[in-house]
Amino acid sequence: METSFDEMxxxxxxxxxxxxxxxxxxxxxxxxxxxxxPNQAQPEQEPLPHENIVMAERKRQFETISQKEVRATMDKKxxxxxxxxxxxxxxxxxxxxxxxxxxxxxxxxSQYFMGDQTSTRINAGIDAARDVExxxxxxxxxxxxxxxxxxxxxxxxxxxxxxxxxxDCWSDYIRNASKKRNCFKLKxxxxxxxxxxxTLRLRQIGIPSSDVSLLESRQEKFQLRNFVDSSKNxxxxxxxxxxFVQRFFCRTDEISDVxxxxxxxxxxxxxxSPGHRPCPCDVADCWVQKATSEAENMxxxxxxxxxxxxxxxxxxxxxxxxxxxCRNCRHEFCWLxxxxxxxxxxxTGGFYKCNVYEKNKANGNLSTEERVQADAKSxxxxxxxxxxxxxxxxxxxxxxxxxxxxxxSRMGELMSQFKWKPNEASFIKDASVTIQDCRRLLAWTYPIxxxxxxxxxxxxxxxxxxxxxxxxxxxxxxLVEQDLETFKDNEKRAEVINYQRVVHKYRDNLLKAIEEEIxxxxxxxxx
Numbered sequence: 001m002e003t004s005f006d007e008m009x010x011x012x013x014x015x016x017x018x019x020x021x022x023x024x025x026x027x028x029x030x031x032x033x034x035x036x037x038p039n040q041a042q043p044e045q046e047p048l049p050h051e052n053i054v055m056a057e058r059k060r061q062f063e064t065i066s067q068k069e070v071r072a073t074m075d076k077k078x079x080x081x082x083x084x085x086x087x088x089x090x091x092x093x094x095x096x097x098x099x100x101x102x103x104x105x106x107x108x109x110s111q112y113f114m115g116d117q118t119s120t121r122i123n124a125g126i127d128a129a130r131d132v133e134x135x136x137x138x139x140x141x142x143x144x145x146x147x148x149x150x151x152x153x154x155x156x157x158x159x160x161x162x163x164x165x166x167x168d169c170w171s172d173y174i175r176n177a178s179k180k181r182n183c184f185k186l187k188x189x190x191x192x193x194x195x196x197x198x199t200l201r202l203r204q205i206g207i208p209s210s211d212v213s214l215l216e217s218r219q220e221k222f223q224l225r226n227f228v229d230s231s232k233n234x235x236x237x238x239x240x241x242x243x244f245v246q247r248f249f250c251r252t253d254e255i256s257d258v259x260x261x262x263x264x265x266x267x268x269x270x271x272x273s274p275g276h277r278p279c280p281c282d283v284a285d286c287w288v289q290k291a292t293s294e295a296e297n298m299x300x301x302x303x304x305x306x307x308x309x310x311x312x313x314x315x316x317x318x319x320x321x322x323x324x325x326c327r328n329c330r331h332e333f334c335w336l337x338x339x340x341x342x343x344x345x346x347x348t349g350g351f352y353k354c355n356v357y358e359k360n361k362a363n364g365n366l367s368t369e370e371r372v373q374a375d376a377k378s379x380x381x382x383x384x385x386x387x388x389x390x391x392x393x394x395x396x397x398x399x400x401x402x403x404x405x406x407x408x409s410r411m412g413e414l415m416s417q418f419k420w421k422p423n424e425a426s427f428i429k430d431a432s433v434t435i436q437d438c439r440r441l442l443a444w445t446y447p448i449x450x451x452x453x454x455x456x457x458x459x460x461x462x463x464x465x466x467x468x469x470x471x472x473x474x475x476x477x478x479l480v481e482q483d484l485e486t487f488k489d490n491e492k493r494a495e496v497i498n499y500q501r502v503v504h505k506y507r508d509n510l511l512k513a514i515e516e517e518i519x520x521x522x523x524x525x526x527x
Contacts, residue, residue, distance in 0.1 A: 062248045064261040067224060070234065070245050074103075074227045081105055093126050096196055099185070099223070100124035103230040125187060125196030128161035144169055145190055157205040159197060163190035167207070174202070174211045183215060184223035238272060239265025264401075266440070278514040279444040283524050287447035291387065304380075309338050321351035386450040393443035400436045407432040413484055427493060431480040431500045438473040438507050442466065448514065451524040462518060465510050472503045 081098055082091030100123060101108035112120055121127045141150040146169035156164040165173070169189070177183045186197040199216045203209070228234045233248045235258070242263040248255065257275035259266045266275030268284075276284035305314040310331040315324065322335040323344075332341040334348075336357035349355045411425040445466050452459055479496045487493045 061250055061255055062246045062258060064237070064244050065247050067243050067245065070228060071220075071224060074224065077103070077105055081108065084109065090200065092198060092200055093121075096124045096126050096198075097121075099226070103227050122194060125194050128159075128195050129193070142166075146173070157207060159188050159195045159201055159205065161188050161190070161193050161195040163188055163193055165189055170202075170207050171211045174207065174215050178215050178218045181222050181225075184219040184226065186215070186219075235269055237263065237265060238267040239263040275440065276444045276447075278441065278511050278519065279447050280519055280524070283447055283451050284444065286451065286524075287390075290383075306335065306338065309333050309340075322354055323351055383450065386446045390443050390446040393439045393446075396439050397436060397443065400432070400439075403432055403435075404429070407480075410484060414487060417484065418488060427497045427500065428480060431476055431496060434500050434504045434507070435473055435477055435480075438469060438476075438503065441507055441511055442469060442473065445514070448518070448522075448524075452518075453523050453525050456522050458518060458522075462514075465513070469503075469507060469510055472506060476500060476503050 078091050078095050078098060079089075082089070082094035085094055085097075087093050097108055097112060097120070098105065100120070101111065118127075122129050140153065142153050142156050142164050143150050144156065144166040145163065146165055149166065151166045153164070156166050157170060158164045165188075173189045174186075177186050187193060188195045188197055199212050199219065202212045202215070225236060228236050228245055232252070235246045235248070235252070237244045237246060237260040239260050240263075242260060242265060244260055244262040246258050246260065246269070248269075252269050255269055257266050257277040258269050259275070267273065268275055268277070268281060271281040271285070273281070273284065273288070279287070305316045307314055308326040308329060308331055310333075311326060311329040313326060313328045315326060317324065317335050323332065323341055324335045325332050333339060334341055334344050334354055334357070336354040337360065339356060344354070347355075349358075407428045411422070411428050414420050414425040414428070415422065445462075449463065449466065452462070456462075476496075476499055479499060482492070487496075
């Protein structure tokens with residue numbers, strides 16, 4: 001299928017393009033799935049609703065779990081390792097050893113039991129580096145090494161290392177440590193001492209309960225996060241204020257975007273950025289940086305301004321004739337040829353035309369500044385074309401929560417008016433989910449198109465499929481927004497259901513083609 005695409009003027013709406021799905025990525029080598037279009041025949045076996053298909057697929061790759069479930073996993077690992085060590089609950093030594101080995105139970109087992117256990121126990125904070133005689137509480141005054149005050153021995157406390165610290169300094173030390181993310185690795189406050197100051201030990205040596213409770217709550221939070229960060233199959237959700245975790249059933253390099261079932265936030269598990277599938281991480285990073293880069297301001301200045309011939313101050317012309325007066329030096333000149341205005345008049349074209357400029361342009365005698373400006377303007381318009389369409393889809397996605405609420409409301413009305421069951425009205429929500437997925441895919445195809453090399457053999461076909469999905473998505477949106485009375489006719493409802501399914505299939509095929517055929521073979525320019 002031959003198509004034309006003018007990236008400066010947008011999609012050519014007058015072109016007659018086919019939506020029968022006959023075009024293929026590789027006409028001779030593609031499977032039937034790539035030839036799927038919205039007007040093609042339906043598969044014999046009726047597929048599951050869209051949301052069920054998506055969730056079934058994602059369940060094979062990952063699931064969203066609560067921190068309570070993560071803690072249960074962590075506690076089980078501690079208990080199993082503790083039983084292997086032969087220690088009693090609460091398995092303090094097992095926790096410190098696993099933490100030392102970054103929660104890798106296999107590594108802890110092999111290295112601890114086959115290595116230097118004495119040294120490992122010291123480094124993990126279980127034992128003191130040397131035996132220190134504990135001070136008698138009945139002796140007189142002890143100099144606290146933190147505040148250097150002489151305090152009664154009864155008002156001091158020491159861990160197994162024997163470093164006596166006054167209770168006030170202990171309290172200050174704990175309160176300050178509680179404000180830091182690594183508070184779960186708290187050590188003795190004396191110098192380079194590695195003995196772990198666990199909450200169990202702090203209670204045993206008489207530290208005030210209020211201070212220990214504060215530390216304990218903070219330690220639990222950050223120790224859990226450390227456990228997640230150290231686990232290859234766990235990842236904290238990156239959604240704002242979301243405490244849930246994604247647990248993976250395959251290698252994370254086999255997954256890109258992940259959607260949290262709790263907060264619906266989508267992020268890339270590879271680069272920890274907001275979801276950008278199917279756009280490669282490096283291309284997405286270039287695109288985001290470009291959108292916020294100061295270089296774009298300079299590009300705009302080059303494209304929209306000219307320098308005064310006398311003082312070289314940039315000047316923008318947004319309306320009016322070609323007679324320009326510099327506000328800085330008051331020099332008067334022609335905007336087009338930049339010649340002195342006193343040499344211009346009716347003979348040179350008047351106020352709105354410059355024969356000198358037109359002649360030079362026809363002869364190819366443009367100045368360096370004019371050529372740079374033309375290039376910058378062309379590049380700016382090209383970037384504007386891709387960014388505007390990308391931004392439109394991103395904005396539409398941000399409004400989808402409202403759309404889903406409206407879909408739920410419309411489903412309720414359908415069930416109330418026509419006495420339908422929930423599964424009979426669910427096509428409204430299924431279509432909304434498909435629209436969201438299509439918009440997210442479409443948004444990130446524009447960075448791909450922007451950085452795609454001009455000579456790439458499948459560039460035009462990529463743009464055609466991109467255009468097709470745009471049209472199909474908009475049409476699905478129109479179908480699902482019809483008056484509810486329309487859906488009283490089962491044929492109208494079936495039309496939406498069938499169209500939603502094939503649009504979803506088309507979207508999946510486009511996603512697969514980009515990830516498996518375009519991304520591996522295309523050289524993305526200036527990125």
